[in-house]
Amino acid sequence: MRDLHGRENDLAHHLLLVSERHKADHEVYHLARDLAVWSQRHVRALAEAAPSYGIDLSAEPEGKATLAERLRERGSELLGLRSDAGLLMLRDLRTVYTEAAGISLDWEMVGQAAKAAQDDQLLQLVQQCHPDTLRQMRWANAKLKESSPQVLVG
Amino acid sequence: MPQRDRIAEPWGVRTPYEPGDAWPVRVDSYLREGLSAGDVDRWVPAASLLHSNGDAMDIAVKDGAMVGVRGRAHDRVNRGRLDPKDLFGWQANASTDRLTRPLVREGDELVETDWDTAMSRIVARTRALLDEQGPSAIGFYTSGQLFLEESYTVAVIAHGGIGTNHVDGNTRLCTATAAEALKESFACDGQPGSYEDVDHADVIALFGHNMAETQPVLWSRVLDRLAGSRPPAIICVDPRPTPVARAADVHLAPLPGTNVALMNGLLHEIIAHGWIDRDYLDAHVVGFDELEQRVKKYPPERVAEICRVPAEQIRRAAEILGRAERLLSTVLQGFYQSHQATAAAVQVNNLHLIRGMLGRPGCGVLQMNGQPTAENTRECGADGDLPGFRNWSNDAHVADLAKVWNLEPEQIPHYAPPTHLMQMMRYAEEGSIRMLWVMGTNPAVSLPELHRIRSILSQERLFLVVQDLFLTETARFADVVLPAATWGEKTGTQTNADRTVHLSEKAVEPPGEARSDLDIFLDFAARLDLRDKDGGPLVTWKDPESAFEAWKECSRGRPCDYSAMTYGKLRERGGIQWPCDAEHPDGTERLYAGGRFYSDPDYCETYGRDLVTGAPVEPTEYRAMNPGGRAVIKAAEHLPPHELPSEEHPLVLITGRTLYHFHTRTKTARAPQLQQAAPDVWAELSEPDARLAGVTEGDLLEIATPRGTVQAAARITGIREGVVFLPFHYGYWDTDSRSNDRAGNELTITDWDPASKQPINKTAAARVRLLERRDAPAPAPTTTASAPRTASIPPTAGAPGATADEDLAGAM
Numbered sequence: 001m002r003d004l005h006g007r008e009n010d011l012a013h014h015l016l017l018v019s020e021r022h023k024a025d026h027e028v029y030h031l032a033r034d035l036a037v038w039s040q041r042h043v044r045a046l047a048e049a050a051p052s053y054g055i056d057l058s059a060e061p062e063g064k065a066t067l068a069e070r071l072r073e074r075g076s077e078l079l080g081l082r083s084d085a086g087l088l089m090l091r092d093l094r095t096v097y098t099e100a101a102g103i104s105l106d107w108e109m110v111g112q113a114a115k116a117a118q119d120d121q122l123l124q125l126v127q128q129c130h131p132d133t134l135r136q137m138r139w140a141n142a143k144l145k146e147s148s149p150q151v152l153v154g
Numbered sequence: 155m156p157q158r159d160r161i162a163e164p165w166g167v168r169t170p171y172e173p174g175d176a177w178p179v180r181v182d183s184y185l186r187e188g189l190s191a192g193d194v195d196r197w198v199p200a201a202s203l204l205h206s207n208g209d210a211m212d213i214a215v216k217d218g219a220m221v222g223v224r225g226r227a228h229d230r231v232n233r234g235r236l237d238p239k240d241l242f243g244w245q246a247n248a249s250t251d252r253l254t255r256p257l258v259r260e261g262d263e264l265v266e267t268d269w270d271t272a273m274s275r276i277v278a279r280t281r282a283l284l285d286e287q288g289p290s291a292i293g294f295y296t297s298g299q300l301f302l303e304e305s306y307t308v309a310v311i312a313h314g315g316i317g318t319n320h321v322d323g324n325t326r327l328c329t330a331t332a333a334e335a336l337k338e339s340f341a342c343d344g345q346p347g348s349y350e351d352v353d354h355a356d357v358i359a360l361f362g363h364n365m366a367e368t369q370p371v372l373w374s375r376v377l378d379r380l381a382g383s384r385p386p387a388i389i390c391v392d393p394r395p396t397p398v399a400r401a402a403d404v405h406l407a408p409l410p411g412t413n414v415a416l417m418n419g420l421l422h423e424i425i426a427h428g429w430i431d432r433d434y435l436d437a438h439v440v441g442f443d444e445l446e447q448r449v450k451k452y453p454p455e456r457v458a459e460i461c462r463v464p465a466e467q468i469r470r471a472a473e474i475l476g477r478a479e480r481l482l483s484t485v486l487q488g489f490y491q492s493h494q495a496t497a498a499a500v501q502v503n504n505l506h507l508i509r510g511m512l513g514r515p516g517c518g519v520l521q522m523n524g525q526p527t528a529e530n531t532r533e534c535g536a537d538g539d540l541p542g543f544r545n546w547s548n549d550a551h552v553a554d555l556a557k558v559w560n561l562e563p564e565q566i567p568h569y570a571p572p573t574h575l576m577q578m579m580r581y582a583e584e585g586s587i588r589m590l591w592v593m594g595t596n597p598a599v600s601l602p603e604l605h606r607i608r609s610i611l612s613q614e615r616l617f618l619v620v621q622d623l624f625l626t627e628t629a630r631f632a633d634v635v636l637p638a639a640t641w642g643e644k645t646g647t648q649t650n651a652d653r654t655v656h657l658s659e660k661a662v663e664p665p666g667e668a669r670s671d672l673d674i675f676l677d678f679a680a681r682l683d684l685r686d687k688d689g690g691p692l693v694t695w696k697d698p699e700s701a702f703e704a705w706k707e708c709s710r711g712r713p714c715d716y717s718a719m720t721y722g723k724l725r726e727r728g729g730i731q732w733p734c735d736a737e738h739p740d741g742t743e744r745l746y747a748g749g750r751f752y753s754d755p756d757y758c759e760t761y762g763r764d765l766v767t768g769a770p771v772e773p774t775e776y777r778a779m780n781p782g783g784r785a786v787i788k789a790a791e792h793l794p795p796h797e798l799p800s801e802e803h804p805l806v807l808i809t810g811r812t813l814y815h816f817h818t819r820t821k822t823a824r825a826p827q828l829q830q831a832a833p834d835v836w837a838e839l840s841e842p843d844a845r846l847a848g849v850t851e852g853d854l855l856e857i858a859t860p861r862g863t864v865q866a867a868a869r870i871t872g873i874r875e876g877v878v879f880l881p882f883h884y885g886y887w888d889t890d891s892r893s894n895d896r897a898g899n900e901l902t903i904t905d906w907d908p909a910s911k912q913p914i915n916k917t918a919a920a921r922v923r924l925l926e927r928r929d930a931p932a933p934a935p936t937t938t939a940s941a942p943r944t945a946s947i948p949p950t951a952g953a954p955g956a957t958a959d960e961d962l963a964g965a966m
């Protein structure tokens with residue numbers, strides 16, 4: 001659970017970075033931000049559940065944008081006029097996908113453990129969060145599928 | 155014959171009727187001053203091209219010129235009626251500033267040239283880009299003003315000939331969400347309902363649909379029901395005091411951006427009271443359980459807080475909807491151009507699915523269109539989808555299309571969803587789309603965040619082709635401008651929002667060297683020498699009728715089946731609704747009778763998308779979810795908009811339209827009666843917000859968002875508090891100002907619905923500031939949603955030349 005908490009935190013932070021880096025790609029900008037909120041929600045849910053298992057996890061998600069990141073956002077608007085922004089976006093989406101895939105497996109394992117231990121509360125948490133992770137993966141995958149032809153061939 | 159000022163009275167005289175009766179005939183006509191019907195040489199059939207209603211009319215021709223119009227008495231759509239845009243808009247055809255010769259760019263200037271020079275430039279650039287980069291360098295931006303034959307031809311050329319995935323229409327701005335909402339619920343595009351449902355309904359609910367102004371003739375039909383002795387109840391969802399709101403039994407005015415919450419609140423009440431059709435759900439629908447769970451979190455009190463609408467009103471509206479015996483719902487831009495567009499529009503479909511109210515008289519959904527031939531862009535593939543509602547992620551469908559076109563399936567791009575317009579603009583911005591062909595539309599005024607759009611269109615590295623009637627704001631950026639013929643100057647079919655197909659025939663010659671869009675595309679295909687896999691020509695037709703015949707073959711067996719229609723039949727019968735095949739030679743009034751849908755995994759147009767992320771659903775997932783081809787209920791949670799009001803920008807800006815204008819006014823501003831009714835931009839404010847800003851009627855305002863500022867005269871109306879409205883019609887071609895401070899889209903945000911990809915024009919944070927006191931009232935109509943609160947403002951009326959005839963002689 002501690003690992004999962006850390007990884008959800010990382011994914012939220014990374015999605016915010018991706019959003020800021022690709023401000024000129026408006027769908028990525030808005031959606032990465034929206035999907036970061038899901039991971040932040042998971043972080044809070046995990047922190048709430050943690051004490052029952054004798055763990056202490058922070059409920060406050062990391063990943064608030066710093067000044068440096070805001071500067072990067074401005075830079076991304078300028079970079080947005082160049083075509084290598086596309087390659088950078090593919091790399092970023094690939095990372096979102098692989099991070100989310102790792103988290104999905106973590107949820108899978110926690111879910112299996114919850115079933116074996118007949119821990120309904122934990123199972124409920126998994127059922128509440130895991131579908132979000134799968135949707136984050138599908139989004140990154142779909143966006144990659146859509147963008148690759150233009151970036152790689154175009 | 156009775157005469158009426160149709161600027162002052164846009165809906166004309168009432169012809170009341172009762173449920174189940176036929177809508178009485180009333181023939182409206184308008185002829186150039188001094189002429190009467192006896193002077194007309196001939197009448198040529200056509201249908202409206204300034205809105206999606208599809209009003210059937212005859213164009214009056216005298217001495218080779220258009221001199222007026224008359225409604226067609228026996229057409230199913232309008233039964234003789236015409237609206238002000240139909241009555242007066244035709245005059246724009248004869249404007250002296252029509253483009254009559256092609257133009258090409260020489261340095262900073264556009265200079266006149268001949269067709270051969272203009273087309274050679276386009277073809278040379280196309281070939282060079284195909285050699286250098288491939289089809290991904292080329293994009294086509296089509297229009298819901300093209301005829302079916304033209305939409306289909308451009309789809310064949312782009313998808314089949316050039317092989318680009320970058321094709322979209324300006325319908326992305328008006329009906330992309332209608333299409334997507336239908337695709338999500340029924341796995342296929344296609345309007346379920348029919349206008350005749352107005353004749354039978356006991357409740358008519360209009361969701362973000364100011365029908366009185368966008369489809370005035372359909373609204374006349376509703377008004378005639380309301381004037382009868384057994385009128386339907388009306389529910390209106392709209393933040394503005396529209397004519398619909400004024401006629402409504404319940405008017406809900408939610409805060410913009412909260413439509414999903416409102417719909418969930420209504421569904422919550424309907425499910426909680428058991429006003430649902432269990433048998434229908436069990437037999438024909440998947441997904442109800444999830445909806446039931448989801449809306450549990452939306453009791454009226456919570457929804458009231460989110461939408462800032464009294465809980466009691468939500469309960470009342472839900473009860474009327476829940477107890478309706480024949481419910482007709484219509485949806486338009488208030489949902490489609492707002493936050494969570496598809497999710498909200500889908501909830502209207504859900505309302506009908508849980509109530510089992512589809513496919514029967516009076517029980518229908520009309521997910522409306524904005525552009526007149528939006529339906530044709532969708533079914534023919536000029537909006538990027540595969541023609542005939544074929545499924546790009548179903549290989550068998552691609553193979554089938556390849557057979558129709560005699561190509562290899564690999565020649566038709568289908569590796570990803572078609573590139574939508576806003577993404578095309580993005581590719582042009584970053585430089586990977588290097589040629590954009592814009593036909594019959596004006597992105598330099600109609601797209602969000604105009605300073606960005608101008609900077610994209612003006613790039614030297616982008617080769618811009620514009621095909622239009624006038625030198626629009628967009629055409630000024632072009633490298634090649636092609637003068638196009640328009641409605642009345644060419645022949646083709648048009649399909650309206652309730653699937654009614656009309657033949658619109660050539661009445662007069664186009665001006666100068668202007669050519670029909672079809673002829674331009676055929677010339678392009680011939681010059682590029684596009685071939686099928688056996689070396690024959692890819693485009694085998696040469697005129698409108700042969701193009702229609704080709705389309706019939708492409709549509710055969712698909713939901714939008716035209717195979718039993720002919721030009722002859724359309725001439726003889728007037729409007730016919732698709733599907734029209736051997737089994738249904740007279741067309742089909744309503745889709746989905748008996749709960750039979752087009753959603754079988756092997757037949758459906760799409761497997762749907764995630765409503766929040768927009769990610770397409772994988773085929774295997776869809777098969778598992780809906781193996782039996784039922785309707786699909788998709789639940790959604792309310793999410794806050796991306797741009798919320800703040801201290802600096804405390805208001806919500808919505809943009810929209812007015813009855814007297816269409817799109818960017820290229821035609822309607824050139825019809826004097828329409829232009830005089832709404833001559834310049836205005837901004838609508840509520841009384842409390844006006845007081846806060848120290849503004850009174852007519853004062854000059856500055857409206858600002860994080861993207862820019864616009865100046866407009868204040869109109870104080872009954873609009874809901876916290877909201878400011880700007881009409882989006884007003885661009886720059888008819889102003890002297892060079893400061894880009896008039897178009898509503900200077901202010902809108904670059905953001906779109908993830909599922910339908912429709913830009914969000916109705917959710918942005920804004921502030922207003924008094925610039926200058928003025929004594930004259932705002933140049934806004936008084937007859938419409940912009941009706942003033944202030945007394946003593948002279949009512950909108952037409953000059954003597956705005957009087958039209960209304961003939962009730964044929965009334966039953």
